[in-house]
Amino acid sequence: METLEQKVKRILAEYFDENEIQLDDNPDRRVSGFIISPKFLDVDDFERQTKISGLLRKNLSVPEQKRVIGLFPFTPEEYQAYREPSL
Structure with a gap:
């Protein structure tokens, strides 16, 4: 049986x-x-979340959607900056 994590990743x-x-x-x-x-790259935060939300809404039931608590979209450069320790 596929877990929710596996389903979301798929x-x-x-x-x-x-x-x-x-x-x-x-x-x-x-x-x-x-x-x-x-x-x-060159996509604003709203558009990023809209793309992710659309994919999930189309393929997950409402109860499953409620269990997805946060997917954070980054470019590779943004993620690297996010992961670097702050001074």
């Missing part, structure tokens, strides 16, 4: 490369994670 992999998707299956059975893709 859905996102229809548009993003699988290695661009980093998901966590949290202990409370919710899914969160990062999508790190050059496809986000």
Whole structure:
């Protein structure tokens, strides 16, 4: 049986490369994670979230959608800056 994390990753992999998707299956059975893709270059935050939300809405039931608590879209450069320790 496919877990929600596996299902979300499969859905996102229809548009993003699988290695661009980093998901966590949290202990409370919710899914969160990062999508790190050059496809986000020159795309504003709203459009990024709209793309992700559209993919999930089209392929997940409402109860499943409610268990996806946060998917954070970054370009590779943005993700690198996010991961660098602040001074």
